[in-house]
Amino acid sequence: MKVAFKMKIKAGFKAEYKARHDMVWPELATLLKEKGISDYSIFLDEQTDTLFAVQRQNANSSQDLGTEEIVQKWWAYMADIMETNEDKSPKSFPLEMVFHLD
Template identity: 60%
Template sequence: MERVAFKMHLNQGQKEEYKKRHDQIWPELKKLLKESGVSEYSIFLDEETNTLFAFQKVSGEGGSQDLGQTEIVKKWWKFMSDIMKTNPDNSPVTIPLEELFFME
């Protein structure tokens, strides 16, 4: 099991909308993530910088950001593109974070 962390950027004033959309995450997207080996997926917000910090455990070939070839993920990215910083393909701009410490 690999632990993966990355950060993204939420547009100013979009905290409530981001939370609402994730509270109503599409069942088919949640199923795909779980079937792909993604678990314990959390996203935190630093309100001072609008930085989103994501953490997930991965037991498959890659994390959530590696599922961009699927139609449901492409649809989700487009759905989210108006409230966060994205790439030209609507995927969120993500910056991988290096793990420097872990305690069990």
């Protein structure tokens, strides 16, 4: 199944966000793959600083892995450049698919 969601980065942090993801931690990438998450892309709308993420998943979304220690560390690492909840998880809003062309 393919899912999409949006998040926000703080203004002026595009380069830093990209740099951190260019060097995503191997143990985090491994966890995502082990949990059935693949074909994961994140796009940025520079006019609004809104991130648009899309991923293929089995049962889990990357947003459902908050009990994993490495995910909690990643959230803390990213919290200074993103809009977050109190637990440092990114504020994330699911998006409904309204069209698909195969």
